[in-house]
Amino acid sequence: xxxxxxxxxxxxxxxxxxxxxxxxxxxxxxxxxxxxxxxxxxxxxxxxxxxxxxxxxxxxxxxxxxxxxxxxxxxxxxxxxxxxxxxxxxxxxxxxxxxxxxxxxxxxxxxxxxxxxxxxxxxxxxxxxxxxxxxxxxxxxxxxxxxxxxxxxxxxxxxxxxxxxxxxxxxxxxxxxxxxxxxxxxxxxxxxxxxxxxxxxxxxxxxxxxxxxxxxxxxxxxxxxxxxxxxxxxxxxxxxxxxxxxxxxxxxxxxxxxxxxxxxxxxxxxxxxxxxxxxxxxxxxxxxxxxxxxxxxxxxxxxxxxxxxxxxxxxxxxxxxxxxxxxxxxxxxxxxxxxxxxxxxxxxxxxxxxxxxxxxxxxxxxxxxxxxxxxxxxxxxxxxxxxxxxxxxxxxxxxxxxxxxxxxxxxxxxxxxx
Amino acid sequence: xxxxxxxxxxxxxxxxxxxxxxxxxxxxxxxxxxxxxxxxxxxxxxxxxxxxxxxxxxxxxxxxxxxxxxxxxxxxxxxxxxxxxxxxxxxxxxxxxxxxxxxxxxxxxxxxxxxxxxxxxxxxxxxxxxxxxxxxxxxxxxxxxxxxxxxxxxxxxxxxxxxxxxxxxxxxxxxxxxxxxxxxxxxxxxxxxxxxxxxxxxxxxxxxxxxxxxxxxxxxxxxxxxxxxxxxxxxxxxxxxxxxxxxxxxxxxxxxxxxxxxxxxxxxxxxxxxxxxxxxxxxxxxxxxxxxxxxxxxxxxxxxxxxxxxxxxxxxxxxxxxxxxxxxxxxxxxxxxxxxxxxxxxxxxxxxxxxxxxxxxxxxxxxxxxxxxxxxxxxxxxxxxxxxxxxxxxxxxxxxxxxxxxxxxxxxxxxxxx
Numbered sequence: 001x002x003x004x005x006x007x008x009x010x011x012x013x014x015x016x017x018x019x020x021x022x023x024x025x026x027x028x029x030x031x032x033x034x035x036x037x038x039x040x041x042x043x044x045x046x047x048x049x050x051x052x053x054x055x056x057x058x059x060x061x062x063x064x065x066x067x068x069x070x071x072x073x074x075x076x077x078x079x080x081x082x083x084x085x086x087x088x089x090x091x092x093x094x095x096x097x098x099x100x101x102x103x104x105x106x107x108x109x110x111x112x113x114x115x116x117x118x119x120x121x122x123x124x125x126x127x128x129x130x131x132x133x134x135x136x137x138x139x140x141x142x143x144x145x146x147x148x149x150x151x152x153x154x155x156x157x158x159x160x161x162x163x164x165x166x167x168x169x170x171x172x173x174x175x176x177x178x179x180x181x182x183x184x185x186x187x188x189x190x191x192x193x194x195x196x197x198x199x200x201x202x203x204x205x206x207x208x209x210x211x212x213x214x215x216x217x218x219x220x221x222x223x224x225x226x227x228x229x230x231x232x233x234x235x236x237x238x239x240x241x242x243x244x245x246x247x248x249x250x251x252x253x254x255x256x257x258x259x260x261x262x263x264x265x266x267x268x269x270x271x272x273x274x275x276x277x278x279x280x281x282x283x284x285x286x287x288x289x290x291x292x293x294x295x296x297x298x299x300x301x302x303x304x305x306x307x308x309x310x311x312x313x314x315x316x317x318x319x320x321x322x323x324x325x326x327x328x329x330x331x332x333x334x335x336x337x338x339x340x341x342x343x344x345x346x347x348x349x350x351x352x353x354x355x356x357x358x359x360x361x362x363x364x365x366x367x368x369x370x371x372x373x374x375x376x377x378x379x380x381x382x383x384x385x386x387x388x389x390x391x392x393x394x395x396x397x398x399x400x401x402x403x404x405x406x407x408x409x410x411x412x413x414x415x416x417x418x
Numbered sequence: 419x420x421x422x423x424x425x426x427x428x429x430x431x432x433x434x435x436x437x438x439x440x441x442x443x444x445x446x447x448x449x450x451x452x453x454x455x456x457x458x459x460x461x462x463x464x465x466x467x468x469x470x471x472x473x474x475x476x477x478x479x480x481x482x483x484x485x486x487x488x489x490x491x492x493x494x495x496x497x498x499x500x501x502x503x504x505x506x507x508x509x510x511x512x513x514x515x516x517x518x519x520x521x522x523x524x525x526x527x528x529x530x531x532x533x534x535x536x537x538x539x540x541x542x543x544x545x546x547x548x549x550x551x552x553x554x555x556x557x558x559x560x561x562x563x564x565x566x567x568x569x570x571x572x573x574x575x576x577x578x579x580x581x582x583x584x585x586x587x588x589x590x591x592x593x594x595x596x597x598x599x600x601x602x603x604x605x606x607x608x609x610x611x612x613x614x615x616x617x618x619x620x621x622x623x624x625x626x627x628x629x630x631x632x633x634x635x636x637x638x639x640x641x642x643x644x645x646x647x648x649x650x651x652x653x654x655x656x657x658x659x660x661x662x663x664x665x666x667x668x669x670x671x672x673x674x675x676x677x678x679x680x681x682x683x684x685x686x687x688x689x690x691x692x693x694x695x696x697x698x699x700x701x702x703x704x705x706x707x708x709x710x711x712x713x714x715x716x717x718x719x720x721x722x723x724x725x726x727x728x729x730x731x732x733x734x735x736x737x738x739x740x741x742x743x744x745x746x747x748x749x750x751x752x753x754x755x756x757x758x759x760x761x762x763x764x765x766x767x768x769x770x771x772x773x774x775x776x777x778x779x780x781x782x783x784x785x786x787x788x789x790x791x792x793x794x795x796x797x798x799x800x801x802x803x804x805x806x807x808x809x810x811x812x813x814x815x816x817x818x819x820x821x822x823x824x825x826x827x828x829x830x831x832x833x834x835x836x
Contacts, residue, residue: 151645154688155638155667216634216798220573221677227569227702249573249700251671251681253798259639263669263683270572270700273714273723282667282688284645292709293725296691305691307711380634380671380800 002074002350004029008067008097010088011079012037012046015102019079023342025053030346034059034067038080064088068095075349077129078102081179086111086366089126093118098355099126100345101362103194105369109386112363116388119359127345127355128362130198132277134340137310138199139319141281141288145203149297149317151285156203158196159265161276165228181225184246188219189373190266193252194365196277198357200262203281207360208396210258212385217372219247224269252372254385264368363388420492422447423767426485426515428506429497430455430464433520437497441760443471448764452477452485456498482506486513493767495547496520499597500609504529504784507544511536516773517544518763519780521612523787527804530781534806537777545763545773546780548616550695552758555728556617557737559699559706563621567715567735569703574621576614577683579694583646599643599657602664606637607791608684611670612783614695616775618680621699625778626814628676630803635790637665642687670790672803682786781806 007024009016009032016037024030032055035046043060050058061067067076068091075098078088082104089099106112119126132138145153162168169181183191204210225244229237248269254262265278279290286297294307304312325336348355367386375383387393425442427434427450434455442448450473453464461478468476479485485494486509493516496506500522507517524530537544550556563571580586587599601609622628643662647655666687672680683696697708704715712725722730743754766773785804793801805811 152641154641155669214797216636216671216800218634218671218673218679218800220679223570223572223702247679249679251573251679253634253636253669253671255636255798261636261638261665261667261669263681265681267700270702271705271714271716273705273712273716274710274725276710282685284641284688287689287691289709291707292692292694294691296689298689298691307692379632380673380798382634382798 001352004031005074005346005349006031006033006072008033008070008073008076009035009079010037010064010067010076011081011102012042013079013081016079017046017049019077019338019342021049021053023338024077024346025050025055027342027346029350031055032058033072034061034070036061036064036067038062038064064091068092068097073097075100075345077345082183083107083179086115090114090118093122093124093126096122096124098124098345098349100129101126103128103130103192103198104366105189105191105193106366108370109367112367112386112388115366116359116363125348125355126359126362127348127357128194128198128365129341129345130194130357130365131334131337131341132195133198133202133357134321134337134344135199135277135279136314136318136322136335137288137290138202138279139322140314140317141199141279142202143319144286144313144317145281145283149286149300150281150283153203153260153281153283155261155263155280155282156200157263157278157280157282158200159267159276159278160192160195161265161267161272161274161278163270163272164268165225166232169225170228170232184225184269185242185244187369187373188222188245188247188250188376189369190217190250190252190264191246191369192266192268193264193368193372196264196279197262197365197368198361199279201361201365204256204258204260204262206256207358207364207389207393209393210256210260211387211389211393212262212364213255213257214382215252215254215368215371215375215385216380216382217250217252217375218380219251219376220249222247222269224248224271228269247376250372250376252368252375255382360388360393419770420768422449423492423764424449424451424490426451426488426491426494427453427497428455428482428485428494429499429520430460431497431499434497435464435467437495437756437760439467439471441756442495442764443468443473445760445764447768449473450476451490452479452488454479454482454485456480456482482509486510486515491515493518493763495763500525500601501597504533508532508536511540511542511544514540514542516542516763516767518547519544521546521548521610521616522784523607523609523611524784526788527785530785530804530806533784534777534781543766543773544777544780545766545775546612546616546783547759547763548612548775548783549752549755549759550613551616551620551775552739552755552762553617553695553697554732554736554740554753555706555708556620556697557740558732558735559617559697560620561737562704562731562735563699563701567704567718568699568701571621571678571699571701573679573681573698573700574618575681575696575698575700576618577685577694577696578610578613579683579685579690579692579696581688581690582686583643584650587643588646588650602643602687603660603662605787605791606640606663606665606668606794607787608635608668608670608682609664609787610684610686611682611786611790614682614697615680615783615786616779617697619779619783622674622676622678622680624674625776625782625807625811627811628674628678629805629807629811630680630782631673631675632800633670633672633786633789633793633803634798634800635668635670635793636798637669637794638667640665640687642666642689646687665794668790668794670786670793673800778806778811
């Protein structure tokens with residue numbers, strides 16, 4: 001058990017900066033001792049921030065290998081673009097360092113197998129930092145599912161419903177240097193399935209008594225990006241000359257070994273007007289519908305059976321972790337999810353335990369990109385989903401029986417957290 | 419042009435009775451001259467109703483052929499269970515009588531081809547009486563799509579989200595004689611796709627410039643029916659001994675020739691708590707989300723961009739047909755949809771024109787049952803969707819340029835209604 005961990009950080013883009021500024025940078029038990037970004041000009045900004053928030057001994061480099069060679073470093077946090085994240089993770093594990101890896105997609109299934117192999121050969125955990133697993137709504141659903149309130153869960157749905165063009169892929173009507181636009185030009189798949197799939201995996205016990213069997217995916221035509229460019233940058237913009245292969249809508253059906261189905265939707269390039277992960281849980285005893293903001297449990301004493309009633313359930317079934325989090329006061333802007341996922345990772349490193357989102361979860365979630373890509377390209381043909389556990393899903397137990405700490409306040413150890 | 423039409427009616431179950439009582443039975447230009455039901459005891463009830471509402475000359479029979487042999491009859495309305503509806507429709511067309519057929523599913527694709535052939539050989543129209551095509555929300559969407567307000571439409575979604583166990587398949591905790599339960603025991607498919615698919619087909623111009631290419635469907639395990647039976651009829655009930663093959667959730671992706679995708683969901687045997695057709699339309703310029711009760715058009719002068727704003731759009735973009743309907747005063751309980759679909763059929767018969775939902779639409783929508791059944795059985799493998807028009811979709815125009823009448827009040831003829 002370590003009192004304080006030393007972190008090597010790679011990637012100081014928008015997301016990397018945010019998570020230091022709002023999270024890791026302010027944790028008393030975390031010291032960022034080295035930061036790497038291959039875009040040298042940004043390192044000065046990084047130094048300014050880290051100096052300001054008390055990480056004055058942090059070293060800065062453009063060479064990732066410098067982090068791996070530093071024997072002081074306990075864990076690497078990877079916040080770089082998607083392209084070589086998995087490779088970076090594997091190198092870190094082989095250097096004996098815990099890995100926290102930002103959400104995203106693999107490019108090929110073999111990357112996922114390689115990641116698992118690195119874990120199995122080194123014993124070093126790797127955790128996808130899927131913040132939405134720590135969403136208040138999602139954790140409430142998990143809490144209620146553990147209590148059996150949904151009955152037998154039969155179907156889950158989720159979406160990444162987030163219009164990215166105005167503000168993400170393009171900023172202030174200028175083209176950002178966001179790498180995702182390049183991905184959207186070249187690939188057509190569900191590139192960003194993990195926000196909804198992470199929590200669904202936890203509810204459906206994937207890799208722990210259940211697994212995905214097959215997946216079938218269809219993609220619509222892609223019109224939104226070009227429309228946005230023509231409307232905002234003009235038809236003569238060089239960006240208007242690119243063809244973007246990405247479908248505006250990717251709709252994916254997944255079948256699980258337990259007979260459950262999952263429906264996922266990537267929905268990022270058509271105007272929407274509201275953000276949604278459309279997290280729906282359907283069981284024989286009850287249900288949750290995010291977009292309708294509605295929950296219904298016929299057998300439960302439940303007064304309010306109208307749309308908009310989810311807050312009442314929050315009062316009653318909030319996950320203890322969120323209740324604890326609220327006692328601490330707001331820690332960051334995303335309703336605690338970034339803080340909580342960071343704490344989960346940090347606690348595992350401190351305790352030398354496995355991470356609550358482990359390498360098998362990480363590999364599975366990363367694989368959705370290439371699997372949907374193949375299925376879409378084959379006109380929706382179902383493709384097998386690899387069992388990255390190689391059978392161990394049949395008897396794996398939950399890792400963490402809540403030895404979770406929030407700023408050193410332990411919650412009830414009888415509560416399961418994944 | 420006929421002032422009054424004579425109708426032969428077959429099927430006096432719950433739905434048959436309702437549509438006479440709330441609709442056709444009260445139309446001045448409709449005379450129900452014969453009614454058939456093969457369950458003889460119910461004919462006395464039928465006679466009582468028809469006498470009461472002024473159809474005193476109606477004849478009653480258990481023999482469908484009697485209706486076809488009656489030269490007075492202009493049109494047959496088929497409200498019988500699904501099993502031989504298509505056969506009944508074909509026999510009616512071959513007897514020279516317009517056919518209105520209640521919503522449902524075919525059992526095999528060949529039935530759909532046979533129906534089309536009957537039309538092509540006789541010239542007699544056949545209309546699926548899909549009332550949801552006349553839903554106020556759905557017609558508003560059609561109206562707005564015709565005005566180009568969605569921009570290019572890329573994706574549509576719909577569901578039949580209706581918990582059928584308490585009140586439909588089983589009534590008052592007793593087992594009804596509803597034939598659908600039998601279907602749920604033997605088949606596994608989207609047996610009831612037309613409520614959402616009808617309006618989507620109209621928005622996407624299927625059979626008129628667009629068509630479905632392929633369909634892929636996955637089904638969850640089925641647990642809801644058995645759970646309901648055990649909870650309400652007891653584990654010893656003979657119904658508890660049956661295995662019900664129907665999935666609780668059927669999730670279907672469809673790809674269209676125009677590049678659009680459609681997502682459909684059958685959702686009838688798990689508790690929900692609210693009815694929904696989850697009618698969603700997604701375009702490059704705007705969108706509609708039923709469950710979120712939200713519409714958003716970035717380029718439009720639109721004050722209210724919060725969930726729940728759909729009513730404001732209703733005030734502004736109500737389809738003229740619904741505006742007219744409201745002037746007449748409420749005609750029946752389903753917000754006018756049963757009345758309007760009935761009027762559409764009756765007007766076509768009176769005018770000797772084709773029906774706004776025609777035989778190609780009917781065949782296509784009926785085919786979803788067997789197509790999803792095959793795809794589910796093949797693990798979600800995509801199956802081709804037949805082109806029932808045999809290529810005519812490439813240059814077919816909308817049939818009806820609004821020569822619609824509502825209780826003899828014609829609406830603006832410049833407005834397209836399908």
